[in-house]
Amino acid sequence: MNQFDYLIVGAGFTGSVLAERLASQLDKKVLLVEKRDHIGGNAHDFYNEAGILVHKYGPHIFHTNSKKVWNYLSQFTNWRPYYHKSLATVEGIEVPIPFNLNALYQCFPPLYAGKLETLLIDEFGYGRKIPILKMKERSSGELSFLANYIYEHVFLGYTTKQWGLTPEEIDDSVTARVPIHISRDNRYFQDIYQAIPLEGYTEMFKKMIDNENIEVVLSTNYKDIVNDISFDRMIYTGPIDAYFDYLHGELPYRSLQFEYRHFEQEFHQSAGIVTYPNEFDFTRITEFKHLTGQKSRSTTIAYEFPKAHIQGKSLPYYPIPHPENRELFRKYKSESKQLGKNVLFAGRLADYLYYDMDQAVARALSLFEKDLCSSTQMIT
Ligand code: FAD
Ligand code: UDP
Numbered sequence: 071m072n073q074f075d076y077l078i079v080g081a082g083f084t085g086s087v088l089a090e091r092l093a094s095q096l097d098k099k100v101l102l103v104e105k106r107d108h109i110g111g112n113a114h115d116f117y118n119e120a121g122i123l124v125h126k127y128g129p130h131i132f133h134t135n136s137k138k139v140w141n142y143l144s145q146f147t148n149w150r151p152y153y154h155k156s157l158a159t160v161e162g163i164e165v166p167i168p169f170n171l172n173a174l175y176q177c178f179p180p181l182y183a184g185k186l187e188t189l190l191i192d193e194f195g196y197g198r199k200i201p202i203l204k205m206k207e208r209s210s211g212e213l214s215f216l217a218n219y220i221y222e223h224v225f226l227g228y229t230t231k232q233w234g235l236t237p238e239e240i241d242d243s244v245t246a247r248v249p250i251h252i253s254r255d256n257r258y259f260q261d262i263y264q265a266i267p268l269e270g271y272t273e274m275f276k277k278m279i280d281n282e283n284i285e286v287v288l289s290t291n292y293k294d295i296v297n298d299i300s301f302d303r304m305i306y307t308g309p310i311d312a313y314f315d316y317l318h319g320e321l322p323y324r325s326l327q328f329e330y331r332h333f334e335q336e337f338h339q340s341a342g343i344v345t346y347p348n349e350f351d352f353t354r355i356t357e358f359k360h361l362t363g364q365k366s367r368s369t370t371i372a373y374e375f376p377k378a379h380i381q382g383k384s385l386p387y388y389p390i391p392h393p394e395n396r397e398l399f400r401k402y403k404s405e406s407k408q409l410g411k412n413v414l415f416a417g418r419l420a421d422y423l424y425y426d427m428d429q430a431v432a433r434a435l436s437l438f439e440k441d442l443c444s445s446t447q448m449i450t
Contacts, residue, residue, distance in 0.1 A: 072101070072298075072299050072300065073099070073300045073301075074099045074100060074101040074285075074299060074300070074301040074302075075092070075098040075099045075100065075301065075302050075303070076088075076089075076092055076098055076099070076100045076101070076301060076302065076303050076304070076305060077100075077101050077103065077292065077296070077299065077301040077303075077304045077305070078100055078101070078102045078103070078304075078305045078307070079103055079292045079304065079305065079306045079307055079308050080103075080104060080105075080111060080306070080307030080308050080417065080419075081102050081103075081104035081109040081110065081111060081275070081279070081286065081288075082110065082111020082112060082113065082307060082417065082418075082430070083111060083113060083417075083427055083430040083431055083434065084111075084307040084416050084417035084418070084420075084430050084433065084434045085102060085104075085111070085305065085307045085417070086102070086109065086110075086111075086275050086278050086279050087142075087278070087430075087431055087434035087435065087438075088305050088416070088434050088437065088438060088442075089102045089278075089279055089281075089284050090278045090279060090281065090284075091434075091435070091438040091442070092283075092438070092442065093279075093281040093283035093284045094281055094283075095438075095443075096442070096443070097283065098283060099283050099285075100283060100284045100285070101285050101287065101299060101301065102279060102284055102285065102286045102287070103287045103290050103291075103292045103295065104286070104287070104288050104289075104290070105289070105290065105291050105292075105308070106288070106289070107288050107289045108126075108272070108288065109272065109275045109276070109279065109286065109288070110271050110272050110275045111127075111307075112127040112128070112130070112387070112418075113125070113127070113130045113271040113275075113427060114126045114127065114271065114272055114275075115130070115270045115271045115272050115362075116272060118330070118332075118370055120332050120368055120370060121366065122332070122358060122359065122364065122366060122368070122369065122370040123270055123358060123362045123364050124330070124358045124370055124372065125271075125356070125358060125361075125372075127326075127385070127387070128326060128328065128356070128372070128374060128387075129342065129343055129356040129358075129361060129372075130271060130361075130427065131152070131154045131258070131259075131264070131266065131342070131361060132263075132264070132265055132266060132267070132427055132428070133154070133259040133261040133263065133264045133426070133428065134261055134262070134263050134426075134428035135261050135262050135263070136263075136428055136432055137262075137263075138432070138435065139428045139431045139432050139435070140262075140263045142431065142435060143267075143274065143431065146274045146275075146277040146278045147267040147268060147269065147273065147274040147277065148267075148268040148269075149265035149266065149267060149268055150265060150266045150267075150268050150362070150363050151264070151265050152264060152265055152266045152361060152363070153257045153259075153264055154257065154258040154259060154264065154342055154343075154361070155256055155257060155258060155341045155342065156258045156341055156342065156343040156344070156345060157339075157340070157341045157343070157344045157345070158173075158223075158224050158228075158344075158345045158346075158347055159344065159345065159346050159347070159348075159349060160173075160176075160177060160223045160224065160347070161177070161223065163176055163177075164340070164341075164344060165177060166256040167224065167248060167258070167345060168199070168248050168249055168250060168251045168258065169220050169224055169250050169251070170250070170251040170252070170253050170254065170255065170256065171187055171190075171252065171253060171254050172254055172256060174186055174187060174190075174216075175187075177219070177223075185212070186212060186213070186216050189211075189212055189213050189216075190213065190216075190252050191252060193208070193209070193213060194252050195252065196252055196253065197252060197253055198251075198252045199249035199250070199251050199252075200249055200250045200252070201242065201245060201246035201249045201250075202217070202220060202221055202224075202225050202237065202245050202249070202250060203237060203238070203242055203245060203246075204246075205217045205220070205250055206218065206221055220250060221237070223347060223348065224347050225237050225245055225347070226347075227347045227348035228345060228346075228347040228348075228353055229244070229245060231351070231352075231353050231376055232324070232353050232376045233324055233376070233388075233390065234324070234376075234378065235390075235392075239392075240390070240391060240392060241391035241392060241393075243391060243424070244391055244424070258343075266361055266362060266363070270362070292306075292308075302412075303411070303412055303413070303414070304412065304413045304414070305413075305414045305415075305416065305437075306413060306414070306415050306416075306420055307415075307416055307417035307419065307420050308417075308419055308420065309321065309323075309386055309419040309420070309422075310399070310402045310403070310406065310415055310419065310420045310421075310422060311398075311402055313402075313406075313413075313415070313420075314402055314405050316381075317402075317405065318398060318401040318402060318405075319398065320381055321389070321395060321398055321399060321402070321422055322379070322390045322392075322395055323379040323386035323387065323388060323389060323390065324376060324377075324378070324379060324387060324388040324390055325376070325377045325378065325379035325380075325384035325385055325386065325387050325388075326374055326375065326376055326377060326385075326387050327374075327375045327377050327384075328372045328373065328374060328375075329352075329372065329373040329375065330370055330371070330372050330373075331370070331371050331373070332368060332369070332370045332371075333368060333369050333370075333371070334367070334368050335367075335368065335369060336366075336367060336368075336369060337357065337359065337360075337369055338355075338357050338369050338371050339355060339357050339371070341357075341360060342356060342357060342358075342360035342361045343355070343356050343357075351375055352373040352374055352375050353374050353375075353376060354373075354374050355371050355372065355373055355374070356371060356372045356374070357369060357370075357371045358370055358371075358372070386419060388424065389418065389419070389422045389423060389424055391424055395422070396422075399422040402422075411441065414437065414441060416433055416434060416437050417430060417433070417434075418430060421433070
């Protein structure tokens with residue numbers, strides 16, 4: 071029987087960071103078990119048959135304000151600086167998203183746009199970011215017209231497709247991720263660090279878990295081997311409801327389906343992501359070469375179709391931020407507390423939180439420092 075200090079379930083950011091820390095800093099023997107046939111979790115990328123590097127589970131753009139997270143990941147990759155730009159199709163034209171002052175001038179005649187610009191700056195201040203629902207609430211007169219215009223043309227259709235819920239029905243934090251930006255800055259994010267791993271995410275993960283203390287087993291549900299191995303502690307980064315065999319019912323997730331197209335031309339669209347808030351059943355098209363910087367005469371794009379998640383039939387992509395779901399999550403959280411420190415839960419699926427990659431890394435580093443280092447001496 072194999073003996074490990076830790077069994078880690080899931081080789082995404084959360085599981086891989088924890089495996090790396092435990093193996094390299096505390097000299098722990100780790101078994102990293104992954105259900106899928108690859109490492110990297112949802113950030114996994116690979117070269118398709120046409121030789122284009124694609125993100126298997128949708129576009130992944132790294133951005134963070136955390137120097138700690140940036141420095142940590144920089145041990146395992148060099149970076150390609152990348153300031154993501156996204157466009158939304160509004161009445162047949164492509165405008166910057168987040169909707170900003172440049173978008174305003176594209177949607178309205180210059181004199182009227184100028185008037186709205188002045189009103190916006192007077193009301194909110196240049197450089198400010200206002201979530202659409204806040205803007206609707208706080209606006210009156212012409213600004214109220216503008217807020218409703220942006221709501222209808224950018225948010226309502228996209229959010230209803232993406233979540234099966236209107237912006238009012240889903241947690242405010244979701245649409246607040248893409249606020250109205252009273253600025254001329256066309257970048258999607260304003261974080262200090264914005265980049266893509268130079269050789270891709272999968273290569274970064276390979277380096278992260280390349281340690282003789284880490285054994286990786288792919289294509290395996292941990293439940294199928296858990297009784298055949300011996301370990302002191304478990305870290306679980308899968309869906310928390312699945313761990314408890316759906317004791318209190320299923321936590322809702324939103325799923326996605328991707329359709330790929332390949333073209334014998336250098337580029338298909340002018341930005342990494344173009345969103346379609348109102349037209350078509352898909353929400354957005356990603357063209358990977360804009361993100362990765364890969365040079366090639368041909369290109370691959372992915373259409374993204376949101377779907378209801380059906381347990382066992384689709385992948386749980388997004389936890390759905392909603393008070394009822396948080397309530398159900400809390401029941402699972404109390405079950406997990408009964409297990410003490412022998413089984414630790416962390417990650418987008420185990421915490422049932424809409425983490426970005428940097429937040430998943432920060433969560434893993436904090437768990438390591440607070441809960442795993444305390445009783446053991448670090449290697450110096
Ligand atoms: P995951 O990556 O989901 O890893 C969990 C792993 O556990 C999975 O690989 C799963 O197969 C495995 N697992 C589950 N159950 C079992 C089991 N029983 N046995 C064995 N293994 C199991 N973040 C950004 O910062 N920027 C972006 O641009 C961005 N874009 C995104 C786009 C999409 C479409 C999605 C869905 C997410 C995006 N994210 C983005 C978020 C990012 O993917 C997550 O923050 C990150 O992947 C979370 O890592 P994790 O390890 O917590 O979870
Ligand atoms: N959103 C929208 N229209 C857009 C882009 C985003 O309504 O053109 C809303 C939508 O509700 C979406 C949310 O903003 O789910 C967050 O968008 P983000 O790009 O952060 O989504 P992710 O990349 O996490 O899927």
